[in-house]
Amino acid sequence: MNKEETPKEPKEKKIHDRKIEENVIFVGSKPPMNYVTAIIAQFNSSGSDEVTLKARGNAITRAVDAAEITRNRFMTNLVVKSINIGTEAVTNEEGRTSNVSSMEICLLKKK
16 A cells, blocks of 8 residues: 655644744754764654754854765765845843844755
8 A cells, every 4th residue: 555645844843832843953052063963863863855954143154064064975965955044133131132144054865
């Protein structure tokens, strides 16, 4: 019996009333190789064909490094599906609002 294939939608979890997508990796201040292993683990464990890296500010360079290291050294069958850039308004402890650059890199596994 054949199963009908349905398009894969991003899975979401609710934590403290916030939706968190499963195939998203938030890049911060750790070394790029930590995110490379997270990308590889996400592709292997979830069975999804798409992983998104999200970064803000100084972490944007680490996100680009992690994506390129993964594509060039470990998973050569990956392509960059899309890159979205933007600006987010962030309020600090003193109540001042400042603009921070943000970036999303969507990696897709070729078949």
